[in-house]
Amino acid sequence: MLDSVKHVILVLSGKGGVGKSTVSVQLALGLKNKGFKVGLLDIDLCGPSIPHLLNIENLDVHQCPEGWVPVYTDSSQSLAVMSIGFLLNNKNDAVIWRGPKKTAMIRQFINDVCWKDVDYLIIDTPPGTSDEHITVMECLKEVQCDGAVLVTTPQAVSIEDVRKEITFCKKTNIKIIGLIENMSGYTCPHCKECSNIFSSGGGKSLAEYASIPYLGELPIVPNKEDILGLDSMQSILTRLTTH
């Protein structure tokens, strides 16, 4: 199980829609650009976003004697992706499963995907602290997991759910690598005025309150490709590779 994977990083947030998948994709692309071989595992079974965000929705997963072959984003094969999105016939189909079936699927994703030699495996999770999270945490007990990156928006409603996720990490002994404040500030395309649509500073004060490392903030940008070029994103990547 994950024998050929050197580092495992979980991307978590109690809250939905804060940018877990976007952050996961950007971390994966950033690490790839730094010359690492990266795996990206999407365990959000009811709402997989990774295939869309990487624009590889139409690719398929193949079987090999060792297990499932993940989808590679390009011919360099330095970014491997696995998501339930690749297994659905129609993108409108709902995956209406209760916990045990989701658990079985996640176990398969962790046990049966042939990642080959991967430096970093990033695991993107759904919101909450339920079946998916308990399963992944149980599976990762047997392998070396670097820890979790938590994502929040600055709003109190999001911070509140992330506090619960911090408790989850503490209870299950998952190390917290740090917290990222996403959607921090939006620059008006007309007058360049920066507005804090979802307020600001919530992430930093939560990190101080919970005494966890604060990794930085990422603004709302119209073009997701621009995130990688941001200084704050580069400093987050450096923290990840040197922590």
Add this chain to the structure above:
Amino acid sequence: MEPVPDHCPGTQSESAGKVSACQGCPNQSICSSGSTKAVDPGIEQVKSHLGNVKYKLLVLSGKGGVGKSTFTNLLGRVLAKANENCDIAILDLDICGPSMPRMMGLLNEQVHQSASGWSPVFLEENLSVMSIGFLLNSPDDAVIWRGPKKNTMIRQFLSEVDWGNDLDYLIIDTPPGTSDEHLSLVQYLKGLPQIGAVIVTTPQEVSLLDVRKEIDFCRKVNIPILGVVENMAIFICPKCAKPSEVFPKDSGGAEKMCKELDVPFLGSVPVDPLVTRHCDEGTSPIDSASPCVNAVQSIVQKIQEKCSTLS
């Protein structure tokens, strides 16, 4: 908990306990005895308990963080204010991430138990709220539960809350996804009349992708869709007053999706930092002059009209 066998047919299935995957499963004898297929007595309980609730509105979205709870909050407050003679209740079914207590300004409230069940927390004379948040000791408490435990909680919320009078609207806020909470909710509400779903999304494809799945879910379980609300559509810059798309309609937005899937489009709601702040602080935004509140008011009007056509 023991891991479920890889090809478990499911405890409700005809072949439960009888296929090769069941060999060696500790629950095989229970499954093959047929007792797992017995009808859940909770269904009858919910049916009789919610018999005096007129409209049951489910606020759904496949995607998280699109504003389900914010919309539920506004819907409840607007309905309660516009219809003083109607009784409205909000039930927060997001077990792992309840947002209702904060948004309604009821953070330190507790639920009381009486002979007639749990008493909800009243925000107005005609607006009451129930959430797992009222049952937690500290905001840091995480509810780390697998499905079955969440289902028990949902059954209790549906059958043991003493809403007081006959309710006109029970608005049920849900977590993202199409899993345990949704299946249990629908299973318990089955057989009750006048249920409708309001689906919330943001304009981006990454949200619409999940919302299409939720629409598929509603169709598969036969819940009528009242319509789709597009939240966080535009942002009006406080400095230059020009609108811009914070979350661009990269695939044509919610209206186009509604046409494609033949579901009603209820309207677009702009982002307003003022409303965000009200929600964080738990105060009522509905009396402030906000384009967001205006948009919600006209959507609530449409929802009321559509409710009267529900059978």
